[in-house]
Amino acid sequence: MSGDRILKAGLLSMKYDRGFLRYIKCGDVEVLRMIYFALRDHNWDTMEGKITNEVMESGAESFSLSYQWISTDPAFPFQWVVRILGSDNLIEYSIDGEALADVRKNRTGFCILHPIKECAGKPCEISTPSGDVVKGQFPRLISPHQPFKNMQSMKWEIPGKGRATLVFEGDVFEMEDQRNWTDDSYKTYCTPLDIPFPVQLKKGDRVSQKVTLTFDPFEGASAVKESGIVLSPGKKVSRVPDIGFESKGGLEANELQALQSIGGDHIRGEVRFSQDSWRQTLAVFVEQSKQFQCSLELVLFFTESFQKEIQGLIEVLGSIDVSSGRLLLLQESNKSTPDHLLDLVLPLLREHAGSWQIGAGTNAYFTELNRERPKINNLDFIFYSVNPQVHAFDDASLTETLEAQAYTVESARVLAGGLPVYITPITLKPRFNPNATGPEPDPKPGELPSQVDVRQMELYGALWTLGSILHLADSGVHGMTYYEAVGWRGWIQGNGDSPLMDQFPSKRNTVFPLYHILATFLSRKEGTWIPMLSSDTLACKGIMLRKEDEQLILIGHYRSSANQVTIEIDVERVEVAIWKENADTFKSYQTHFLDNLIWEKEVVTEGSLKLHLEDYCVVLIRNDV
Numbered sequence: 001m002s003g004d005r006i007l008k009a010g011l012l013s014m015k016y017d018r019g020f021l022r023y024i025k026c027g028d029v030e031v032l033r034m035i036y037f038a039l040r041d042h043n044w045d046t047m048e049g050k051i052t053n054e055v056m057e058s059g060a061e062s063f064s065l066s067y068q069w070i071s072t073d074p075a076f077p078f079q080w081v082v083r084i085l086g087s088d089n090l091i092e093y094s095i096d097g098e099a100l101a102d103v104r105k106n107r108t109g110f111c112i113l114h115p116i117k118e119c120a121g122k123p124c125e126i127s128t129p130s131g132d133v134v135k136g137q138f139p140r141l142i143s144p145h146q147p148f149k150n151m152q153s154m155k156w157e158i159p160g161k162g163r164a165t166l167v168f169e170g171d172v173f174e175m176e177d178q179r180n181w182t183d184d185s186y187k188t189y190c191t192p193l194d195i196p197f198p199v200q201l202k203k204g205d206r207v208s209q210k211v212t213l214t215f216d217p218f219e220g221a222s223a224v225k226e227s228g229i230v231l232s233p234g235k236k237v238s239r240v241p242d243i244g245f246e247s248k249g250g251l252e253a254n255e256l257q258a259l260q261s262i263g264g265d266h267i268r269g270e271v272r273f274s275q276d277s278w279r280q281t282l283a284v285f286v287e288q289s290k291q292f293q294c295s296l297e298l299v300l301f302f303t304e305s306f307q308k309e310i311q312g313l314i315e316v317l318g319s320i321d322v323s324s325g326r327l328l329l330l331q332e333s334n335k336s337t338p339d340h341l342l343d344l345v346l347p348l349l350r351e352h353a354g355s356w357q358i359g360a361g362t363n364a365y366f367t368e369l370n371r372e373r374p375k376i377n378n379l380d381f382i383f384y385s386v387n388p389q390v391h392a393f394d395d396a397s398l399t400e401t402l403e404a405q406a407y408t409v410e411s412a413r414v415l416a417g418g419l420p421v422y423i424t425p426i427t428l429k430p431r432f433n434p435n436a437t438g439p440e441p442d443p444k445p446g447e448l449p450s451q452v453d454v455r456q457m458e459l460y461g462a463l464w465t466l467g468s469i470l471h472l473a474d475s476g477v478h479g480m481t482y483y484e485a486v487g488w489r490g491w492i493q494g495n496g497d498s499p500l501m502d503q504f505p506s507k508r509n510t511v512f513p514l515y516h517i518l519a520t521f522l523s524r525k526e527g528t529w530i531p532m533l534s535s536d537t538l539a540c541k542g543i544m545l546r547k548e549d550e551q552l553i554l555i556g557h558y559r560s561s562a563n564q565v566t567i568e569i570d571v572e573r574v575e576v577a578i579w580k581e582n583a584d585t586f587k588s589y590q591t592h593f594l595d596n597l598i599w600e601k602e603v604v605t606e607g608s609l610k611l612h613l614e615d616y617c618v619v620l621i622r623n624d625v
Helices: 253-260 278-292 306-319 339-352 366-371 395-415 459-475 513-522
Strands: 005-009 012-017 020-026 029-041 049-058 062-071 078-087 090-099 103-115 123-127 133-137 148-151 153-158 162-169 173-177 185-190 199-201 206-217 229-233 242-246 266-272 295-302 326-331 357-361 381-386 421-426 479-486 490-492 528-534 540-547 550-557 563-568 573-579 600-603 608-613 617-624
Touching: 005 049, 005 062, 005 078, 020 090, 020 206, 029 078, 029 090, 029 185, 029 206, 090 103, 103 206, 123 148, 148 153, 162 185, 229 540, 242 295, 242 421, 242 513, 253 278, 253 479, 253 490, 266 278, 266 479, 278 295, 278 306, 295 306, 295 421, 306 339, 326 339, 339 357, 366 381, 366 395, 381 395, 395 421, 395 459, 459 479, 459 513, 459 528, 459 540, 459 550, 459 617, 479 513, 490 513, 513 550, 540 563, 550 563, 573 608, 608 617
Parallel strands: 229 563, 242 266, 242 479, 266 295, 295 326, 326 357, 357 381, 381 421, 421 479, 479 490
Antiparallel strands: 005 012, 012 020, 020 029, 029 103, 049 062, 062 078, 078 090, 090 206, 103 185, 103 199, 123 133, 123 153, 148 173, 153 162, 162 206, 173 185, 229 528, 528 540, 540 550, 550 617, 563 608, 573 600, 573 617
């Protein structure tokens, strides 16, 4: 019973998803993105759990359910007893938890997600535990710190639908702007962060909380939803961005050939001056940039001895046969490029580094750049990395992050005074934990490393990459570095089989589906890119690529349930191909991807093409213009 199910509470509808409530709406307008509870350990890792004793009763406009949630992590034994009631535009969600052994926690309890589109820049009213009322607004640009603290309740208006009130019991709440980590939401969560953590819970300690949502509809407000999804052409992107990959060392001949065949605008390489072999490492990246005939993006990690290290770098840059590219300045002991490093290093590089562009930023998330902003004087660009799994890990949550990537570019450009923005690298999983309070554990035998996601080799990885490129291109970003070149975090598997075939079943000399998405965009760098406007961006996204006399539309369908999709297109006849998960044909090194699809001729009626899509898939539509 714990799978997806639609529940109703008066005019409100919502999805019940594995114990939590998602997409709480009145009609097609979101009131809340999600209500859930979280267990976060001393390193901010999220504990997974299983649901037992689940009981549900639901009617046309009401429901009640209860269950027991038990942590499946033996290092964090904990259980919740949960009860959720919904009726008459009211939802009550209560949890009663118990520590089954001594544990250290950073958070135990409720989190409430607010949608960005419906809330950004809109007013809201906060009540504190002492009874004070604070009037404010949801941030439009990404707030580096909590926009609201000391919350006992909050009120805000849902555009065109009604007014919502949240009341919190059992703890004090505050809000953070989750766009800092590319979550498409503001999050109201329990236990203020200025209270010291981690906290020790003893065996038998209990945690009880309750959240109540009240929705007061406007006169005439309706729960009626639009039928179907509509995609229509938007405005062309102002600048087609650079796309590259990260190198982790040398490439063998067939790996090199597979990557050369689709091109790439740059190679990202990390140079750490703490390593005695940094000169040899840099030489490998220089040679690869020549092999690929592309630019070089060098990420330079200085130590506390940066005064000495910059002299060595200047000598090397003067001797190599590469005179331009990008230099990304970092110091290993800082999350964001420190000003004292820029004060010394930047003038020397301007004098001796030729036409290399120089930037500052962070090797971690946008939030580090937003909170620790480097001096922008005399910089050429700023940079930060992106991944969709800081807070949640399911497909739906990853899809939500795609639109939020564009929000980071908008805010980054403002905080950097209009400088170009580069996102490097973009990965499916976090590469490291910049906020860990203890060492990260090694993977257990037979377990994938925490940096590896099996979706890298699956069709969803291609769908996520498609959505990321189209939203970032639409944002005006200057460049993106996607993944590593080779291996289970890369574009291709490479010469060796996956080290864990039972967990990540990818054989040598195969490519991942996202390889073909990247190849399709790279082959059309000289054309015009036109993102599609979607009536439901969480279900369907698309982009039109025009090059000379050819037009290709890429559409991603991000739902496992069926949807009727209408594509508005100004032609009479098209060819349509639907790429599904089991298309093993596309795992080989081959560049004629489009020619190997199965194309069906379709007639466009009155400017609209209607498709019935039943599961995750990539739809390709082509015609002559």
